[in-house]
Amino acid sequence: MTELDPFDLKLLSCLQDDASATNQQLGERIGxxxxxxxxxxxxxxxxxIVRRYRADIDPAAVGFTVVAFVGVALNAHSRQNARRFRDLVRALPEVQEAHVLTGDMDYMLKVAVTDLxxxxxxxxxxxxxxxxVRNVRSSIAMETLKDDNRLPFAETVR
Structure with a gap:
């Protein structure tokens, strides 16, 4: 892990707020x-640490009105089977996030699509x-209460 000082943490927090800010604007904010x-x-x-910069687009405003969480259980728990599934997930543009889980489901996918x-x-x-794939279980999000994907740097910079 890279050592981060308070200025680095402030900079990361500001970049989460507005990655399009200039270095001058960021400098004014963090001193x-x-x-x-x-x-x-x-x-x-x-x-x-900074992996990419991108625009935060409202899915519903561009026609992606359904967000679903899809749990997936694999047929077999082998390295080859997991690799095949990971390759599939990486190739599917509908998948916004994919997580390996503990419990009865092996993976949880966050999926954005236009309709049911x-x-x-x-x-x-x-x-x-x-x-x-052995089994799939899905849940449709009826409302999104929070979707900012921010790390809580403000808590560590006090």
Whole structure:
């Protein structure tokens, strides 16, 4: 793990708020010069702490009105089977997140689709026919209460 000082943590918190902010704007917020922010930002990117920058798009505003959580149990618990399933998940654009679990389900997928018919096609045409998959269980999100994917840096910078 890379050692982070309070300025790094403040910078990361500010980047979570607005990754499009200039180094000058970030420096004003955290009390550093633009060149110091630039060097820190570049180091955080190089070591992989800052993985990417992207736009936060409202799914419903662009037609993705159904969010579902899909639990998947594998047929067999082998390295090869897990690899086949991971390859499948990485190739499916509907999957926003995929997590390996403990318990009765092996994986939990967060899926965004346009409607219930698209969810049905995703489950019945992509997941269930796959050799690695034994069982699928889905839950549809009726309302999203929080969706900011922010890490709680403010708690560590006090």
């Amino acid at each position: 550093l010069s633009a060149s110091q922010v630039s060097r820190r930002r570049q180091r955080l990117e190089e070591v992989g 018919a698209a969810l049905s096609r995703f489950i019945n045409d992509e997941l269930l026919p796959h050799d690695a």
